[in-house]
Amino acid sequence: MPPGxxxxxxxxEYSQISTHSSSxxxxxxxxxxxxxxxxxxxxxxxxxxxxxxxxMMARQTGVFYxxxxxxxxxxxxxxxxxxxxxxxxxxxxxxxxxxxxxxxxMGTLLRTSFSDxxxxxxxxxxxxxxLERQIDIANGTSSGGYRxxxxxxxxxxxxxxxxxxxxxxxxxxxxxxxxxxSLCDNCVERFDHHCPWVGNCVGKRNYRFFYMxxxxxxxxxxxxxxxxxxxxxxxxxxxxxxxxxxxxxxxxLEAVVCFFSVWSIVGLxxxxxxxxxxxxxxxEDIKGSWSNKRGKENYNPYSYGNIFTNCCVxxxxxxxxxLIDRRGYILPDTPQPAAPSNGMAAYGATQSQSDMAAxxxxxxxxxxxxxxxxxxxxxxGLGTPCASLTLGQPTPPSSMPNLSxxxxxxxxxxxxxxxxxxxxxxxxxxxxxxxxxAGSPLAHSRTMHILxxxxxxxxxxxxxxxxxxLSSV
Amino acid sequence: xxxxxxxLQELRRSASLATKVFIQRDYSDGTICQxxxxxxxxxxxxxxxxxxxxxxxxxxxxxxxAEKIGGSSxxxxxxxxxxxxxxxxxxxxxxxxxxxxxxxxxxxxxxxxFAPRGLLLTDPVERGMRVIEISIYEDRCSSGSSSSGSSSGSGSSSGxxxxxxxx
Numbered sequence: 001m002p003p004g005x006x007x008x009x010x011x012x013e014y015s016q017i018s019t020h021s022s023s024x025x026x027x028x029x030x031x032x033x034x035x036x037x038x039x040x041x042x043x044x045x046x047x048x049x050x051x052x053x054x055x056m057m058a059r060q061t062g063v064f065y066x067x068x069x070x071x072x073x074x075x076x077x078x079x080x081x082x083x084x085x086x087x088x089x090x091x092x093x094x095x096x097x098x099x100x101x102x103x104x105x106m107g108t109l110l111r112t113s114f115s116d117x118x119x120x121x122x123x124x125x126x127x128x129x130x131l132e133r134q135i136d137i138a139n140g141t142s143s144g145g146y147r148x149x150x151x152x153x154x155x156x157x158x159x160x161x162x163x164x165x166x167x168x169x170x171x172x173x174x175x176x177x178x179x180x181x182s183l184c185d186n187c188v189e190r191f192d193h194h195c196p197w198v199g200n201c202v203g204k205r206n207y208r209f210f211y212m213x214x215x216x217x218x219x220x221x222x223x224x225x226x227x228x229x230x231x232x233x234x235x236x237x238x239x240x241x242x243x244x245x246x247x248x249x250x251x252x253l254e255a256v257v258c259f260f261s262v263w264s265i266v267g268l269x270x271x272x273x274x275x276x277x278x279x280x281x282x283x284e285d286i287k288g289s290w291s292n293k294r295g296k297e298n299y300n301p302y303s304y305g306n307i308f309t310n311c312c313v314x315x316x317x318x319x320x321x322x323l324i325d326r327r328g329y330i331l332p333d334t335p336q337p338a339a340p341s342n343g344m345a346a347y348g349a350t351q352s353q354s355d356m357a358a359x360x361x362x363x364x365x366x367x368x369x370x371x372x373x374x375x376x377x378x379x380x381g382l383g384t385p386c387a388s389l390t391l392g393q394p395t396p397p398s399s400m401p402n403l404s405x406x407x408x409x410x411x412x413x414x415x416x417x418x419x420x421x422x423x424x425x426x427x428x429x430x431x432x433x434x435x436x437x438a439g440s441p442l443a444h445s446r447t448m449h450i451l452x453x454x455x456x457x458x459x460x461x462x463x464x465x466x467x468x469x470l471s472s473v
Numbered sequence: 474x475x476x477x478x479x480x481l482q483e484l485r486r487s488a489s490l491a492t493k494v495f496i497q498r499d500y501s502d503g504t505i506c507q508x509x510x511x512x513x514x515x516x517x518x519x520x521x522x523x524x525x526x527x528x529x530x531x532x533x534x535x536x537x538x539a540e541k542i543g544g545s546s547x548x549x550x551x552x553x554x555x556x557x558x559x560x561x562x563x564x565x566x567x568x569x570x571x572x573x574x575x576x577x578x579x580x581x582x583x584x585x586x587f588a589p590r591g592l593l594l595t596d597p598v599e600r601g602m603r604v605i606e607i608s609i610y611e612d613r614c615s616s617g618s619s620s621s622g623s624s625s626g627s628g629s630s631s632g633x634x635x636x637x638x639x640x
Contacts, residue, residue: 103557104557107557107558111558120601120603121600121601123603124600126493126495126606127495127600127603127604127606130493130495131495155500155501156501157500157501157502157503158502158503162500164500172603173497175498175500175504176500176503176504177504189504190504212554301503302503302504312542312547313542315550315554316546316547316549316550316551316554317542317546317547317550318539318540318541318542318546318549318550318566318567318568319550319566319568320539320540320568321566321568321569321572323598323601323602324601
């Protein structure tokens with residue numbers, strides 16, 4: 001039974017695809033049938049997807065491969081060169097325990113890297129328009145000047161006043177503890193930090209995997225270090241120290257790697273244990289959101305009061321499912337997220353040059369809003385690997401490359417954004433909602449147009465950002 | 474989801490989308506999923522306050538159940554950790570089970586209460602758990618129901634559309 005819809009839907013087009021999905025293309029201009037696309041293919045954030053949407057990572061994965069190689073090589077050398085001697089000399093339990101630790105480390109690492117950290121999907125055009133309207137009413141102004149006042153909502157949680165910020169990119173008011181990751185260009189729930197070592201953000205859904213990864217990695221590093229030293233000592237008792245080193249050169253390499261890793265990883269585990277027990281995120285800790293220094297009345301409203309409950313909730317609490325539905329099919333009725341306006345579409349995007357020029361300072365200042373959000377902290381004093389590699393780039397000011405990227409993009413983006421802004425529901429269009437109906441063929445071609453624009457957008461963005469990142473990584 | 478799409482399609486034949494109302498999240502209890510029970514003025518003429526509040530409160534209670542921290546959720550968490558999370562290949566998490574219950578409840582509410590009043594609830598999970606989207610439909614002059622009437626959902630909504638047209 002073909003669905004209603006507005007235009008003439010060819011029976012053969014519909015019947016070939018399952019009832020849960022339908023071809024998103026219904027435009028009369030398109031002669032050939034286009035296969036239904038999955039939502040991950042048009043995901044607006046800066047993420048990479050593998051295995052047809054099952055795996056989700058950040059764009060920069062170079063450091064993740066380094067992590068993998070370090071772990072695999074060190075463990076491989078350990079099992080190949082040290083374990084045979086130790087298994088015979090001491091006990092065969094050593095390679096067994098080592099093996100268990102190794103699999104646990106790899107499992108949690110892959111789980112952290114490949115899963116959705118808790119990305120919040122961007123607002124649909126209708127939602128965004130509704131919010132804009134409410135904000136305008138609240139501010140008492142109509143869509144006036146091109147620099148909007150900072151949009152915040154205050155909410156009282158457990159006696160503490162918490163400010164909810166409006167995200168210009170995702171066009172939503174961020175829930176408490178959520179933050180926008182400028183590397184991945186997504187709002188993430190309970191955002192902890194963006195970790196280049198795992199190649200992903202660490203947020204609500206994968207924090208426990210991240211914690212178990214660094215905890216088990218600390219144990220593995222200490223384990224390997226200890227037994228490599230034992231191995232060398234035992235050998236040198238037989239053949240002398242230098243000969244022992246000559247007999248097992250791999251042990252030297254392992255010892256060096258473990259020695260340098262153990263400080264940072266054990267330190268990081270300790271730091272995160274503290275964070276979990278006080279139910280804070282790295283973001284909140286670095287900013288000192290709940291520290292006593294801000295005032296005697298300042299306390300963490302999310303803490304459950306005792307360490308045990310905080311730990312249990314963080315590690316064994318319920319896992320919410322992914323909100324972005326990467327593998328779902330794009331349906332013609334599915335509203336595509338509103339394009340990041342950077343303040344433009346919200347204020348009646350016009351084709352005038354002055355507007356574009358006006359938007360440029362806005363685009364350039366946008367990163368300054370988002371650079372408030374911590375993408376990559378770590379307690380500076382501990383010299384953790386996360387802190388030493390801000391955003392995976394050797395240069396500390398992490399917002400700088402973003403600024404230059406945004407500045408370069410202003411040439412390309414405003415043209416696209418204006419186009420896209422026109423297609424979507426701007427506040428001016430609000431009184432005529434029937435245009436929103438995806439049932440009409442016009443809306444379908446619009447959807448197509450958006451998808452085409454979105455991919456062009458991402459291509460341009462990719463090339464520019466690639467140039468910027470290449471120079472800095 | 475497919476049935477909801479059908480409902481939407483059927484409604485469209487006899488009605489046109491007037492506007493959408495968004496019920497935002499209520500963060501006063503922290504980060505748990507809760508929606509505001511404040512009655513939006515746009516719905517004043519369309520549905521009784523009592524019914525609306527009851528629906529939202531029931532949804533809130535479902536979400537609270539999904540996110541409940543207690544013995545069973547700890548057990549599930551520990552079991553999952555012990556099996557290196559492979560157990561989720563075989564079974565659903567408690568949260569997913571409750572989400573399914575919620576979508577069934579919303580479908581039921583749509584069929585029984587909202588569609589006859591020209592309204593349509595969208596499952597918050599499709600909007601990233603940010604809002605409950607309520608679509609308000611105006612009736613065009615419905616010249617008899619052109620619906621196929623093959624699904625029970627479409628039957629009730631087209632009946633509602635026909636009834637509204639006769640008003």
